[in-house]
Amino acid sequence: MCGILALLLADSSASASLEVFEGLQLLQHRGQDAAGIVTCGHKGRFYQRKGNGMVREVFDQEHLQNLVGSLGIGHVRYPTAGTSSHSEAQPFYVNSPYGIVFGHNGNLINTHELKNFLDVHTHRHINTDSDSELLLNIFAYNLQATNKVRINEEDIFTAIKGIYERCIGGYACVAIIAGFGIIGFRDSNGIRPICYGKRENINGTDYMFASESVTLDALGFTEVININPGEAIIITKTEITKNQIVEPKNFTPCIFEYVYFARPDSVIDGISVYRSRLEMGEYLADQVMKKCGNNMDIDVVIPVPDTSRVAALQAASKLKLPYREGFVKNHYIGRTFIMPGQQMRKKNVRRKLNAMALEFAGKNVLIVDDSIVRGTTSKEIVQMARDAGAIKIYFASCAPPIKYPNVYGIDMPSRQELVAYDRDDELIAKEIGADVVIYQELDDLLASCKKLNPNIKTFDCSVFNGEYITGSVTTEYLEHLENVRNDLVKSSKDTLNSPDTIGLHNNFSYNGKPQVKCGSFWVY
Numbered sequence: 065m066c067g068i069l070a071l072l073l074a075d076s077s078a079s080a081s082l083e084v085f086e087g088l089q090l091l092q093h094r095g096q097d098a099a100g101i102v103t104c105g106h107k108g109r110f111y112q113r114k115g116n117g118m119v120r121e122v123f124d125q126e127h128l129q130n131l132v133g134s135l136g137i138g139h140v141r142y143p144t145a146g147t148s149s150h151s152e153a154q155p156f157y158v159n160s161p162y163g164i165v166f167g168h169n170g171n172l173i174n175t176h177e178l179k180n181f182l183d184v185h186t187h188r189h190i191n192t193d194s195d196s197e198l199l200l201n202i203f204a205y206n207l208q209a210t211n212k213v214r215i216n217e218e219d220i221f222t223a224i225k226g227i228y229e230r231c232i233g234g235y236a237c238v239a240i241i242a243g244f245g246i247i248g249f250r251d252s253n254g255i256r257p258i259c260y261g262k263r264e265n266i267n268g269t270d271y272m273f274a275s276e277s278v279t280l281d282a283l284g285f286t287e288v289i290n291i292n293p294g295e296a297i298i299i300t301k302t303e304i305t306k307n308q309i310v311e312p313k314n315f316t317p318c319i320f321e322y323v324y325f326a327r328p329d330s331v332i333d334g335i336s337v338y339r340s341r342l343e344m345g346e347y348l349a350d351q352v353m354k355k356c357g358n359n360m361d362i363d364v365v366i367p368v369p370d371t372s373r374v375a376a377l378q379a380a381s382k383l384k385l386p387y388r389e390g391f392v393k394n395h396y397i398g399r400t401f402i403m404p405g406q407q408m409r410k411k412n413v414r415r416k417l418n419a420m421a422l423e424f425a426g427k428n429v430l431i432v433d434d435s436i437v438r439g440t441t442s443k444e445i446v447q448m449a450r451d452a453g454a455i456k457i458y459f460a461s462c463a464p465p466i467k468y469p470n471v472y473g474i475d476m477p478s479r480q481e482l483v484a485y486d487r488d489d490e491l492i493a494k495e496i497g498a499d500v501v502i503y504q505e506l507d508d509l510l511a512s513c514k515k516l517n518p519n520i521k522t523f524d525c526s527v528f529n530g531e532y533i534t535g536s537v538t539t540e541y542l543e544h545l546e547n548v549r550n551d552l553v554k555s556s557k558d559t560l561n562s563p564d565t566i567g568l569h570n571n572f573s574y575n576g577k578p579q580v581k582c583g584s585f586w587v588y
Contacts (some may be wrong), residue, residue, distance in 0.1 A: 065325055065474050066141045066154070066169040067091030067275045068258070070238035070246040072299055073134040074268030079103070080136035081128045083283055087272070088119045088138045090279045093327060094169075095140035098153035099123070102165045105133030108242030110165060114139075114153040135240050139167040142475065152194040158201065161208045162215065163242030168196035169275060170235035170256040170473040173537055178202065178230065199237060202227055207241075215244070217298050221307045224249050224296045228310045232536050234318070234472030234524070236291075238273045245300035248273035252313045253533055254293030255472045255524050257321060257332045261285030271299045276330040290333050316533050319523035320474055322513050323463045324371055324434045334517040338374055343512035344462045345378025345432075348504050352383060352430065352460060355502050361428050362458060366390035368417070368433040368445055375462045376432035385430070390423035390452075391445070413444035425453030431498075435463035437476065439483030439496050446497040459498040464506045465489075468530040469545055471537055476527050478546030 069087045071080045084101050099122045100114025111131045115122045119140060139154040155167040172178065172195040179198065182188045186205045190197055206223035207215060220241070227249075234255030239247040250258050261280040263270040274280055277288045291297060293312035298305045317333050328338040353360070364386045367376035370393065380387035394416050423429075429449060436442050442459060449457055465484035470476035479485045483495055493501040506528050514520060526532045 065094050066139060066167075067094035068137075068139055068167040068169050068236065068238050069272060069274040069279060070137045070167070070240065070248065071135065071270070071272045072246045072301070073270050074265065074301065076134050076301070078134050078267075079128075079132055080134055081131035083272075084136040084138040085119065085123055085128055087274060087279045087283060088140050090282055090327075091138075091140050091275055092119055094275060094325060095142040097142040098150070099138075099140050100153050100155055101131055101136060101138045102155045102157065102240070103131045103133035103137075104135040104165070104240050104242055108163055109133075110157065110163065110240075110242065112155075112157070114155070116150055116153065135246060137165050137167050137238055137240055137246075152192045152196075154194075154196055156194070156197050156200045158204045161204060162244070164200065164204055164207070165240045166196065166200035166203065167238045168199055168235055169237075169258075170233060170251065171195060171471060172198065172231050172233035172235065173471050173534065173541060174230075174232045181230070195233075199227065199231060199235065200239075202230055203239070215241075217305045217307075220244075220247065220298055221296055221309055225309045228252060228294065232534050234534075236275065245298060246271070246273065247296065247298050248291055249296035249309070250291045250293055252294035252310050253316050253524070254312065254333070255316060255318050255533075257290070257317065257326070259288050259290045259332075260297065260299075261288040268301075271304065273297075276326055276332065278327050278330040281329070288331070314522065314533060315520055316522055316524045317520065318472065318474070319509065319513065319525050320435075320463075320470070320527065323509070325474075328371075328374055333520060335513050335520070336516060339516055340513045341371075341374035341462070342378045343515065344504065344509065345375035346382055347508035347512060348375060348432070348460055348462055348502070349379040349382035350508070351502050351504060352379065352458070355500065356458075361456070362430045363427040364388050364390075364423065365430045365432060366423060366449075368431060368441075369393040371434040372432045372462060375434070379430075379432060379460070383430075388423045390420055390429070390431075390449070391417045392420060393417055413441050417445065417448065419448040419452040421452040423452075424449050427454060428456040428458070429454050430458040430460060432460045432462065434461070435466060436461045436483060436492070436496070436501075437466055438481050439492070442483070442496040442498075450497070457498045458500045458502060459493070459496065460502040462504050462509075464503050464509060464528045465492070466527045468527050469542060470527050471532060471541075471545065472524060472526070472534075474527070480546075 071084055073080050081103050098116045099119045102112045113127045137155045155165045157165050175195050182201050188201045206226035210219045235251045236256040236258035237249055259277055260273045263285045272285050280288050293315050294310040295308050322340040326337045330337050365380035366388055367373045377387050467484050489501050
């Protein structure tokens with residue numbers, strides 16, 4: 065999962081970098097592995113800064129001052145496969161044709177075919193293992209096929225149509241074409257989210273694309289509109305042009321955006337994330353009552369901060385039980401779910417959360433979390449509650465059991481690493497150390513979101529039911545995915561981080577003053 069944004073300012077003399085930087089901080093929850101900004105300035109010259117780490121670790125005031133230009137793209141990343149290579153930090157860039165910068169959130173499932181096509185037929189060099197670089201080069205190849213010195217909107221839409229024809233998977237993308245404008249588009253199933261808004265000022269109208277509406281709201285953009293599945297939008301200094309390039313297939317947004325990834329103050333595809341989580345809490349309370357029957361002996365409801373707070377509060381209200389904050393969270397530790405390596409995740413759970421004995425000692429507690437993935441975090445949380453004096457622990461998940469890998473951009477790992485794989489509720493409870501495990505029903509989870517936007521009939525729920533909506537997900541592909549996603553591979557030495565690795569994408573991790581110039585591309 066990643067966060068993307070693109071900004072176009074009406075004032076050509078203004079700098080986009082600071083607002084892109086602020087926007088990335090609002091999307092930090094979507095990726096904490098790497099961050100990057102590319103701006104476009106006078107005469108189409110690009111300026112770049114990116115590297116591994118959180119947004120505030122990658123950029124300082126001097127970097128932002130050096131990123132000049134009124135157009136900008138930002139990206140925060142966490143990897144869904146392989147290693148956390150510096151070279152795979154986004155946005156990506158190609159100089160031919162025209163100069164293109166590209167940011168992507170999602171995952172393609174036909175990368176092998178695309179690599180072969182680019183190598184054999186287009187002779188375009190791919191420098192990383194990132195499917196985002198493949199998307200960029202498919203787009204660049206399609207634009208190059210126009211053989212035009214200057215392109216127009218129709219040429220760009222035709223090039224994007226070629227992406228839909230070749231690329232299979234979930235993707236939301238933003239791009240800058242030097243001297244032209246910003247572009248946003250979304251896969252034909254609408255799996256990954258992207259929206260845009262505008263902001264009026266004395267110089268004209270500013271525009272921004274972003275993964276979540278909260279970014280637009282916080283920066284003063286209004287009239288927020290979601291990009292439709294299969295739709296592309298081009299924004300220049302003078303106009304905005306929309307094109308429904310391919311007919312939408314089944315509109316199936318990723319249900320996990322509402323369960324876990326998105327901020328509660330975002331609205332995605334007309335669904336308030338906050339309200340969806342209230343509904344999840346309502347339905348989860350029903351499951352608790354069903355599981356406990358007339359023998360409910362729960363004394364208190366305690367959420368695992370922060371994502372499950374809303375659902376836990378609503379569940380406590382319906383169960384007529386006290387709601388208490390029993391865990392104190394250190395917000396300076398990243399999300400454990402997206403940390404590489406089992407040992408690191410386990411270590412950081414204790415650094416991230418601390419249990420208050422006052423709320424646990426001598427009580428039967430219902431702990432509510434958004435989901436249970438590997439079980440590492442859940443097991444540590446249960447043990448912390450035990451150490452704080454809890455007598456009996458009910459562990460409730462706002463999501464159903466996760467039994468299958470995600471192939472559309474979320475790092476749901478290999479099946480063997482999923483705690484619910486080949487286990488029933490009783491075995492899962494034993495594995496994480498709880499007395500009872502309670503899961504949300506899938507139909508109830510779907511209802512939590514569908515009732516807020518009846519126009520969306522279903523969602524991508526592949527991690528729960530193994531049904532991959534794009535098709536083309538073979539057993540061989542899943543086995544390959546598991547081989548590149550498992551923790552042993554992710555913790556192996558990353559040769560791409562070596563200073564001897566050749567390629568533009570490694571030039572950004574400098575120490576000191578000098579900049580690197582690659583043609584008209586300045587790297588800081």
